[in-house]
Amino acid sequence: MTQSPLFAALLTPHRSLSPKGIKLTIAIFAGLAAIPGLAFFSMGAWPVVGLMGIDVLILYWALTASLKDKDAFEEITLWPDALDIRHVTKTGRETALSFNPFFVRFSVVRDNEDRVTALKILTRDGEFEVGKFLTPDDKASFAAVFAPALHRAKA
Incomplete structure (x- = not known):
């Protein structure tokens, strides 16, 4: 199964x-x-x-x-034991990253007007920005559903 x-x-x-x-x-x-x-x-x-x-x-x-x-996308999948991020550029170049969710922090960067400007995955080795191409409202919506899911994975 x-x-x-x-x-x-x-x-x-x-x-x-x-x-x-x-x-x-x-x-x-x-x-x-x-x-x-x-x-x-x-x-x-x-x-x-x-x-x-x-x-x-x-x-x-x-x-x-x-x-x-239009051909660019990011696929983010959170498993109980892994956080997989697959980024594909408009030219088709693919980058795949995998992290242990227990050692990951999710950071939401906001500007002076409280708009979400960046979403970052923080690890011991550095940081990775997700959803660079999203609008501030879309970033906020993603953060609202991803942060609790990551918290559940750590529990």
């Missing part, structure tokens, strides 16, 4: 737009940029059209660059 984990979570970066949403956003932005662009073109200020086109390209680049992080 296999034992089940005390806690398991798959942390992924937040995606505000899908590829279809990015295309729609770019189409709307390009359409709105074309309105003053045509007005400037008719007045003979044609370089403005090129500059507005560059704005559209920069927005497209920024939105697609943020979408490339």
Whole structure:
């Protein structure tokens, strides 16, 4: 019989737009940029059209660059005798760590406005930050469920 984990979570970066949403956003932005662009073109200020086109390209680049992080994730599994953390970057590079939960401390770092800025696993050998790509609210939610699970594993 296999034992089940005390806690398991798959942390992924937040995606505000899908590829279809990015295309729609770019189409709307390009359409709105074309309105003053045509007005400037008719007045003979044609370089403005090129500059507005560059704005559209920069927005497209920024939105697609943020979408490339979609393949990154962290898998955190807490067993009665082990804490396993598997981190996979957007390029597919994988790092796997395993700790004894009895020798691990979980630290929540907050800023002056009480927002969670970092989640750290502290060991004798150093510290490892988890969920770097999460929003402050997501970090707080993760901390609220992970900390009690780690405490139960130590008991």
